Amino acid sequence: MKRRVLPSLNALRTFEAVARHNSFTRAAEELNVTQSAASRLVHSLEEYLEVPLFTRRSRRIQLTDQGTYYSRLVSRSLDLLEAGTVELMSSRAGQGTLSVGMLPTFGTRWLLPRLPSFQKLHPDISVNVVSSDGDLDFTRERIDIAIRFGHGEWSDALVDPLMGEEVQVVCSPLLVDPDRPLDHPSDITRYRLIEHSTRPHSWEHWFRSVGAELSPIDWGPRLEHFFMIIEAAKAGLGMALLPTFLIEEELRTGSLIAPFKTRVSGPGAYYLVTPQTKAGLPRVTAFRRWVLGQLA
CATH class of the missing domain: 3.40.190.10 (Periplasmic binding protein-like II)
Known part of the structure; x- marks a missing residue:
């Protein structure tokens, strides 16, 4: 069984606090230990690593290059451990x-x-x-x-x-000209088509799936969310391509109609x-x- 190469958690906590405060005294106060105890724990960590973490001059300390690297690593690791602990305690x-x-x-x-x-x-x-x-x-x-x-x-x-996801073409019942019925899917190019900005190829996919030519299109508004497209279609701003399960209520009440019964499976x-x-x-x-x- 593999044994982890890890120093004591108390030594790591103390080192992280000393590095953060740049002071043994303030770190000891935070951890509720004596200054000498904090110093001993950091010294034991240096002995374990066989690497100096601080330089000590008179009453001042400064992280070495190795200490700077290790303090960032330990701090991130303790943050992750703390977050996981809080997560687990809050979800008991x-x-x-x-x-x-x-x-x-x-x-x-x-x-x-x-x-x-x-x-x-x-x-x-x-x-x-x-x-x-x-x-x-x-x-x-x-x-x-x-x-x-x-x-x-x-x-x-x-x-x-x-x-x-199955999508179909829908629009306001007031949009369609009763004297010019929509007999073929390509006929919808007589109207503006509302675009979904995060699905830029959805109309292209629909035209290809129903076997219609993607002729020059008069584009309507370009909107980010389906709920915006639903409202735009109800307002008569153009033809919309929408997932059927999102517009069941509108189709039931008649605020939107489907000129064609064809439903096309989406690519995702x-x-x-x-x-x-x-x-x-x-x-x-x-x-x-x-x-x-x-x-x-």
């Missing part, structure tokens, strides 16, 4: 706050209507839903788990496929992405199990 028995990075429209239309069932199952978990649709950085965004659209390529994470899918560093937290495990259960 499945409690704590769960921060979910969620695509805005997906969160509004799919997650929020279902969330009461999760809260009923886990009343001790507070859920914080964060609007999040850019590159995933769990540390920077301070989120525990996320739902993303893509191709399942996220490193250092558990990636669970949730659902594919929705995924639940869980960072490996948080996959074992009870609150994260509970949410992951619940989401996958919703799609069973």
Whole structure:
């Protein structure tokens, strides 16, 4: 069995405090030990490493180059250990706050209507839903788990496929000229087409899938989120290409109509992405199990 080459944790904590304060006295006060005890612990660390960490001149100390390097390394490691400890303490028995990075429209239309069932199952978990649709950085965004659209390529994470996406062309019923019916998919180029800024090739994919020519297009507004595109389409600003499951209510009430019944499978899918560093937290495990259960 491999044995870790590590000095004492007390020595590391003391060294980090001395390096941060640049003072044995202030470090000793922080750690509630005597100055001589702090000095002995740092000296024992130097003996273990066989490397001088401080130069000592009169009553002043200064980090050596090796000490500067090691102090940064130890500080980052202790920060990580502290964060993990706080995480674990706050999530004992499945409690704590769960921060979910969620695509805005997906969160509004799919997650929020279902969330009461999760809260009923886990009343001790507070859920914080964060609007999040850019590159995933769990540390920077301070989120525990996320739902993303893509191709399942996220490193250092558990990636669970949730659902594919079928899209169809929709518009306001007031937009279509009754004297010029839409008989063929290429006929929609008589109208402005609303663009999704983060999916720039979606219309191209649709035209190719239905076997229509991508003729010159009169582009309408270019919008960032599906909920913006839904509202723009309802306002008559153009034809929109939208996932069917996000517009079921609009299609039911007639505020949006589908000129063609054709639905096209999108090139990506929705995924639940869980960072490996948080996959074992009870609150994260509970949410992951619940989401996958919703799609069973």
